Amino acid sequence: MAATEGVPWRSRTVQVVLCSTAVAPLGVPLISPALPAFRDAFSLTEAQTSLLVSGYFLVGIVLSPFVGILVDRLGRRRVLVAGLLTFGVLGGAIAFAPSFEVVIALRVVQGTGAAAIFIATVTIIGDTFEGVQRTAVLGVNVAVLSAMAALFPVVGGLLVGISWSAPFLAYLVAVPVALFAFLGLDEAPHSNAGYGLSALADAVVGIATPGTLALLCITFLTEFLAFGVVFTTLPFLLAPVLTAVLIGLLILAAEVASMAAAATSGRLARRFSPMQLVAVGFVGYGSGFLLLGASSWLPLVVLSMGLAGGGIGLLLPSVDAALTARVRPEHRAGALSLRNSTTFLGRFAGPITFVGLAGPVAGLGYRPLLFGAGVVALCVAGLVALGSRRA
Template identity: 60%
Template sequence: MGQIIETDSRATPTDGPTETVPWRSRTVQIVLISTALAPLGVPLISPALPVFRDVFGITDAEASLLVSTYFLVGIVLSPFIGILADRIGRKRVLVAGLLAFGVLGGAMAIAPTFEALLALRVAQGTAAAAIFITTVTIVGDEFDGAQRNAVLGANVAVLSATAALFPVLGGALAGIAWNAPFLAYLAAIPIAVFAQVALDEPHRVAGGRGFTYLTDAARSIVTPPLLALFAVAFVTEFLLFGVIFTAMPFVLATAFAPVLIGVVILASETASTVVAASSGRLARHLSNEWTIAFGFACYAVGFAAAWAASGLLTTVGAVVVIGVGVGLLMPVVDAAVSERVTTEYMAGAMSLRNSTTFLGRTTGPIVFVGLAVSAGFGYESLLLASSFVAIVATGVAVVAGPVRLARRGAHPTSM
């Protein structure tokens, strides 16, 4: 086992209630700015996929590889990135990830062939995974209790807000030139410099290298409660990307113009942003278990309402409920994982969470398209089926949460 050398204690606010976000903290600023870059990965370039197809003379399926390969590499390499962050420090991995993200993204603007563009994209996915893992790990290291929920909620709120805005930016840049969207990635370079100068490395681990460290990390991370939380992360993303980003656009395309489909997705993202920003206040009144149950309950109601919706307003109402579920679920998973893992293996735990998140994002669209088209179920029936899945998940959370709390006499915000 390694020895933890702490150069700074967990951050505590100097004023205001503990469920508030310490906006003046350099750590919080760096985490949120770094997180804001994340939607540059997919939402920024998604509107430009037809442009890339035409420029390089490739098929739709080949163009879509710019999305799928970006997530696939994160599934595989996230655990190794987490181990690296636990061994050499979060700051080094974050700064390196930001630099690589910016340099590789900018290099795509001068890629001579689609093969070169795809290779750069795969490498950039690795850098993105480093950013995802280290930002939430730093929050887990630095904050406790309701304030941790608050900062993680702000993190998800930033992610949702930029994910709603960047498709517009990407489409506008693609209208200027096919490679203009890639220049936006260069913004990561000054952020890396800011992180290098302003971010402290509060936790360093020494000793316990090699196989011993890997064994201890696996024993600490692979436990039933954490595996259950990873399952929650997977189901959350699997249903979100399968329903909102895959099934719903195809269902709405029969009656609405693309701009209205964008409005529907924007409504969902807006709801998740607002609710996630309130995560710290919610943590004072609800345990993580009950928050997960309410999140899946929102999924169940929202999916069923989307299946029954007959017009634009009812559809928007349905996706708003789904967005509330996203805002409840995403911050609380990271908070609950942080509660259960020591600082020494925090990045390893977050890397596995990142792998399960990316796995859900990758498989959700594939499964939904396969069942709807190849198996002939249709997208509408999948909306109703998703509601039943969410009902089951809600029931499991309702039953498991109080039992777990009773066994441990846990604090209301623990899991």
């Protein structure tokens, strides 16, 4: 691969972005194995416990577009540093929360910091790199995200053995990362042409095409299934037969597969279009969910997590690469902020939907939902593949 197509590892911009991305999986993967222990500590139902995941994304759904405006108005570095500090300080404070209501309040505000991290990092990549190199850096960014998301469930499973609150102290690592971003990141040029809601309206107009709207729908479905199945259904489904550490190891299998797939996305982008990679990603998703619904036999569960993880590793960088290529630079932060709202909406809706449908009200159970998720993913794969042939 040519130098202009590879990842410039010595770039301080790349280093800051990857360090910032590395703390992001503290948001959910770290605490996913701890959900049953958190439920028991506060005497909650499973639906109430799922708010620990969904509440984290609630504010980000609404505020992400306005965070995108701040990224353009105040600059990428300022918003990234503020996001890291909010994420770390409020996350650490949860360990000392006296009640479930306080925990949820802190999680909701903490989600705003997470939105700032996601939007600022991807916007910085879009500003700094172009073409195949942009896809390569986005792929490595997702690979780092997956690597940390692979590690953190195991760490969370170990920490929850100490106390339900111990995993939340790990959020404080975001504070020194914020200092590194402040000292090491040069502010990229940004547009000040738009103000307030007019900037958001410009971003909406800039992405209001069938292709970009389809990418937002794909983003929603990707996150809806990932957080509904992998991070919520899996722990509750397997909690009666496996320990929290083993559940964390299964999530690790998904994340390792995601990391491997994302790391190769830059090379694959030289031969395949982003939408072709999206289609393959949904095939992995669908196959993994169908296998998970078929049996709790541990080797089969590991295989299913590998397939699903590989799917998301192809989906995320391919969607971001396609979206950043379709919008003009002056609309990039706004467009990515709308993408982030869609991302958070999927992450918010997934846990609530799956737990709600599986619970006593609807009474469907988790396994039928897994079969349904697998069929939906495979159907989407077919539609994307058909659309990419006609394009």
